[in-house]
Structures are given as structure tokens and as C-alpha cells.
Amino acid sequence: MKTSRQRSRDSRSIGQQQRQFQREEFRGALRALLMTPLMSPMHEDFIAVRRQANALQEWFTRETGWPLQIGREGARLYKRPADLNNSTRGLPDYDRRKYVLLCLACAVLERADPQVTLRILVERLLGLAAEPGLTSLGFTFRLGSHHERRELVAVCRTLLSLGVLQRVAGDEDAFVQGGGDQADALYDVHRPALAGMLAAVRGPSTWPAEEAPDTLDQRLHTLLDEHVADSDEGQRTALRHRIARRLLDDPAVYLEDLNPEARSYFINQRGAMAARLCDATGLVAEQRAEGLALVDETGTLTDIAMPAEGTDAHVTLLAAEYLATDYRQQADTAGRRQPFVKREHDIVDLLRDAKGRYGRYWRKSAREPGAERELAKVAIGRLEKLQLIVRSADSILPLPALARFALGEAEIRQETPDMPIPVSDSLFSR
């Protein structure tokens, strides 16, 4: 027999548990959307996203102004960026030509039936690629070479991984080999995902010829500029959304990257903003004089983890420590500033030495002579993507957050140390 007090305590704890569960599910769904803005119904977190649809839509509208569509057929978070100058956030391993092909493939699919084959797709794509609007700018795509076939298949794979296409039969590999009629694949076209491909505020084709934007900057703005209410409140909200978008999507927000207006708002509001965003996402705020980074303890809310396991991550860490130690010394001797100059070959030298010490832990290809050049490129690229350095010509300029990765006191803990490896099943520490 339980007393009534016990019973009420039990039911209260059940209520708390439910609230706790709701909070955690919301957080998981939010993080999943930040990582996969175009989510297919097959995604493991999709059910949570659907259950939390209203709360998520409300949250994104309030905090970032990002439209979020959730339906039976998938979810799409239109993560319109606030930083237009970052060139490290495109699709992985893409170049200009592949982007063109991706657009043309989407254009073909928009007009296609519910099913399409690779060969029909290619045929129509070649038709679009031959239009004078593209050829006059020097774009040619004739599917003559092996290389062009590979490009095209890479685009197909992108569409497959986004869930725009679903393979029913056949495969793309034979097509790369230039196989004859047998080299074909049959796809289902998943319309809702296709409709979610373009994140533009206004369709690029809706501009009349005389108003059409013709420089890159104008074009970026026409894709992204949303309507802002012409009031103080509206302006402030737009400002807040821009900052929140950076905080949620980028590794760090530096004060010096913000315009004066945004900077003053940010300095005033950064504590409150960080608290709100961290509460929802489970990130941790790293407030510093030069800016703010929202850090993820689990290392899952990122496409490039740092620090992490593996040869590439290891050489990146070594390069970061090397640069950061220098940078710290510079900072300590403030007043007698010497220009900080490190170049790519410094990193190459560093890694050549490191190969002797650590090479036996690296993958085989990294131990070959001359591999340090490639490794240096990888390391610099990763540091750049993480907003830890900036490159100008040949020299490498550190950004403030690089100091995180200086050689700290290596403490050996007695209990099991925190493993800095992505643990996908425990998103929530504490």
C-alpha cells in the first residue's frame, strides 16, 4: 500500500520524466535537422522530427527565421546562410562543373515522370547543356570522355544520397566504364525532396531580363534577401536572426567579421543568445573576447570533427598545435609584435619531421616519401574549414580560436578519460 503522498510523488516524477523525454527528443530532432537540412523519411531521426514538428517550426522561426517544412514525405530546413563569403560550405568534392551538372539534372528531373532512367536523364541533360546560354560562357559537356561520365555519376550519387532519386534497378558504375546499352539504371524520382532542393527566396528565373542580377554578389543577395519589416523591431529581429544563423551553422563567430551594427547588438546580447541556443541544441558556449564559439562536446554536430581520430585528423591536430603555440607566444609578447608569418612549406617541414615520430601510426599512403605535401594540404584545408586560419597568398594567418588547440597540460586522469570520439548514441552529456 502506498500513501497518497508517495503516489503523488510518483506521478510527479512520471511527469518530470515525460518532460525530460520531450526535451531530449526535441533536442535530438533539432540537431538532426542542423546536420541534414533535407531529410528523407528514411532518416533515423525523422520520426522524432515529425513528432516535434510544431515545436521545431516555432523554434526555428523565432530564433533564426529559417523556414522549416515537415510532411509525411520528408523534412526540409531552409538553412539560409548569413555569411555569404565562406567558400568552404558547398557540397563535398564539388567543383563549378559539377554544380552546373547538378542544376541541369534537377532541371531535367523537374520535367520528368515519376520514374526515369540514367540514359534518359543524360540524354535530356545533354540537350540542356548545349543551350547557347551555357555554351556562350564556355561551358561544354558532351559526355565524350571518361572524366565527364564520372562527373555525371557523381552528381547522380549526390541526388541519391539526398533522397531525390531512389535506385530501383541497375547501377551507375557500368555507365562510368562507358558500357553500351546495358549500362543503365532506373530511378524513382522523389518529388518532395526535389522540390526542397532549391533554397532560394525567389526563383532565379523570375527576374525579368532587365532586372536580372549579373554579378555574383547581386546574385547571392537575390537568392537570400528576405523581406524585412520596415520597423525598428523588424530590423532588430533580422539582425538577431543573422547572428543566430552564424552561431548555429559556423564553428565560431568573430567580432571583427561583423559590421558595426551587428557587433554592438552581439556584444550586448551574446550571453542571452548563447544561453537560449545552447539550451535547445545541447551545445556549450565558449565566450571569448574576440568572439563566441558554440562547441559540441560529443563531436557529432559537425562534418569535420576536431580533434578526432585518424591520420588526417592527427596531422591537422599537429599543425594546429604548432601554429597555435607560435600564436600564443606572439600574443604573450604583445607590444613587441612581430608579424606572424607561417607558410605552407613550414607545415610540410613539420609533418616531414612528424612522420619520423608518428608515421607508424598513420595509414600506409601517408608514410610514403613526399606524402607530407598532400597531408599539409589536407591539414590546412581542414583548419580553414573550421575557421581557425585564413590564407592569403602563400602565408597562413591564424584566427583567435586556434589558441584552443595549443599544447595544453596533458593531464592523465585516473578514471576513464573522456574519449573525444563521436558517440552517436549519447547526444546528451549530463
Place this chain on the structure above:
Amino acid sequence: MQAVSDSAELFRHVSAEKAYFYRCIMDVFAAAKRQYRLQLRPDEVLAEARWPAKLPEIEEVNAALTQLTVWGNLESHPDTARVSSLSDFYRARYLYRLSQGGEAVESALALFVQTLERRAELQSIALEDIASRLEALRALAAETEPDVAKVHETLRDLVRVFEGLAENAQAFMAGVARSIELQQAQAGAVLNYKRQLIDYLERFIGDLVRRSDTIAGLIDALEPRIDAMLQQVAAREGRDAAPGEIQDQIDAQTRYREGWRERWRGLRGWFFRSSHEPSQAELLRARARSAIPQLLAAIAALNERRSGRSDRSADFRVLAGWFVACADDNEAHRLARAAFALNPARHFSLDIDAGIDVPATTRWADAPPLVIHPRLREYGEAAPRGPLPRVRDRTEARTRLARELAQESQQVEAARKRLATGQPTYLSNLGELDTHAFSLFLGLLGEALSEQAGPESVAERPTGDGPLHVHLKPLPPDSYAEINTPRGIFGGRDHVITITSTQDVQ
């Protein structure tokens, strides 16, 4: 060959230069035929035709009529009617009428237009008609002397209705497969059409399901009588055939009967599943059902187009042009982020401030750096990775285990035999028990005692695992029994115990 080229001539006027003019004239003749007028004069043609613009001259009409005669669409006869003027008398005067070929062409063209214009429809009414005709047939069949004329009429009706249904269904299936109505439709039209079509399909499918059964039942009921009836009808039709040889008559009858049988088989096939193919009705049902998702897909595509307020395909093409215009890959990446916004979030891993309070005015350079696990810094891996353990051969251990298991089960079996005698035994007389027997005995005793209501009462129960039955009767409290075991001496109040194997009980 001759026939083909002749019949090709018959269609010449449709593609000729003055096709419209010729068609006007032919329409007049077709109308005349419907009114049972056998021939027309040129002036009548001129008066009755619906000319597109101005009235043509009579000479033109005459020329056209002559041409049509040459092509074989018309036949001409000299007109022997009285005339009232000299010029009329001297002019070659003809009466025109449709030739056989011309008639065929007219009806072919009429059918052609009708087929083109036909809206594929699924007739629920037809189903009702078929059912009622079959009902009538059954009533007729039940009579001892069926009225052949009535049977014939009903059958003819039945076939007519059924052919209409089949043709329409065929057109509908083809139409749905091509989804003509959906592809060509404008947005508004599709949306209006949507409700109607879905309602219509639902109604039809409902009807089909409901009536198929009835119809199938009727067909089944008619099956034994139908052949005789078809025979009679064929005989009746044979009587209508043109007179000829006896053999021809018989042949004609056989032909008619075969024709009727074939139709009947077709009717059966519609509502009954043949050995390996689903019935036509089922196919139609499936097809009608599949029309609904197709329709919805078309509507979804329209909605997408509308919600984008712009033609997506054109958007992508323009965007491709923008990408081509980018100076380098970096610009393309910037444009891609703005256009697609597909990039995942990117954040540093590991938290520095855990447990350390760093004021927000601290520079990154002055804040404590990240504590990185030394393994990660030294080896680029977080967990030590030793060599893989050697694969061990475990066959020996397995055989030993199997041996031990076998041995143990043998011992348990022996213990059971030793204890489960089925005879009442004093505990004090059990004597020495080996390890296995004793553990079995303890188990049994425990189970029996747990059943005992009090220290003085008798307890009996089957063992929990079933194969044994224990009966335990306590002796006076001053009695004492001892059992010797390898583990020591077990002592306590004496009981009479009866352990029976349940197989023996039965």
C-alpha cells in the same frame, strides 16, 4: 491489291486541296441518306450544304461532284426529269447518290470522329443493364418452351450493352495509362476534375464490386441452359440468311452459333477469373484504383509549381548559368551554399570550460587550451589498438564439454532411478547417497516441504520440471533420520517418502 488502291482513292477527297468543300458536299449526301433520300441533284446540294463562307457557283459544285464520282465516292445517273429551260436541257444533267464505297467512307469517318471525341467513361449503368438482361434471360430459360424471339432480342441487347461497356473500359484503361487527361490539363482544370473523377471512380468501383457478384451468379445459373438457347437463336438467325444451298444454310447456322458462343465466353471472362488470368473486371478495378494516385501525383506536381510561383525547371537552368559564370570553384561554393543550403552544421568538438569559469573578456590566447587526451595527440587514435587476438582452436574444449555433459546427464539419470522407485521408503532407510542423488533428493525434498501446510500434514506434488511425483508423509516428531553423503551427514525428522516417475503413474 486492286481493292486497296480503289479504297485509297475513296479517301482522296479528305486530303485534297479543297477538302473542306468536298466534305461539305459529302455531308449533304450523308444527311440525305439518313433521311432515306436516294439521290440528289446538284442544285439541291448547293441549296442544302452548309458552306463555310459564301455560296459557291453551281459550276464549282458540279466540278466537285464530277471529281467525287471519279474517286468513286458518288455514283451518277443521267437525270431524266423534265426541264424548263434550254440551257438546262443542254447541260449534262446528273443525279448523284452515294456509292457503296462512299457509304463505307462516310460511316468510317463518322466512327473516326466519334472515337476521337469519346470521353473514356466507365458506365455503372451498363452494369445494371447487363444484370437486368441476364435476369430476363434466366426467366426465359426457366420456361419450358422459351420464346426464341425474346431470347434473341435479350441476347442482342445484352451483347450491345456489354460491347459498349467493354469498349469504354478499354478506352478508359488506355487513357489512364497515358494519363492524357492529367498531362494536358491546366491547373484549374485538374483541380476541378479531381473531385469529380475521384467520386466517379469510387462510385464505379463500388458498383463493380457490388454487381460483379450478382452478374457472376446469374451467368453461373444460366450456364447449363445457355447452349441450347444459343443454338435456337443461331437457328433463328440462320433463317434470316439469304436463301442458298442447304449446305450454306447449315454453315451459316454453325457460324452464327460459334459467334454467339464466343460472345458468351467473352462475357464469362469479364466476370470470372480464368485459370491463370484475373478477370477483366478485376483488372479494371485495379486500373481504376491506380488512377487515383496518378491523379494525386499530377496535383502534387501542380501544387509544387504553384507554391514555387515560378517554373522550377527554368530556375535550375538559370542557376546553372550562374554557376557557369562563376570565376572559380570558391565562388561556385559560395553560390551553392546560398542556392541549396544543404551544408551540415560545423562546430568544434570538446568543451574547454568544463568546470573552469573563464570570463567572457578573456582572449582565446589567454584562456586555457583544450585538454586533449595524449593518445590522440601521439597516435591519432583515442583507444589503444593492440594486435587482434589469435583465433583459438576450441574443438578440444568443446569435445570435453560434450563429454562432461553426457557424463553428468548419465549420473542424474542414475540418481533418478535410484530414488524414483515408486515404493514408500523411510528416509532413515535411504542409506548413502552420492553427490548427484543427494542434490536431486534435496531438490525434491525442498519442493515437497514447500507444499506442506504444516509440519504434521502430508504433502504431495509433481516436481516443478514434471517428470517426478513426490509424496511425503511425516513420522512422529521424535523420529530421526540420517543420510550419509560425500559432503557430510544430513539429519532430521524421519518421513516416509514416495518418489514416482510420472511415466509410471500413467
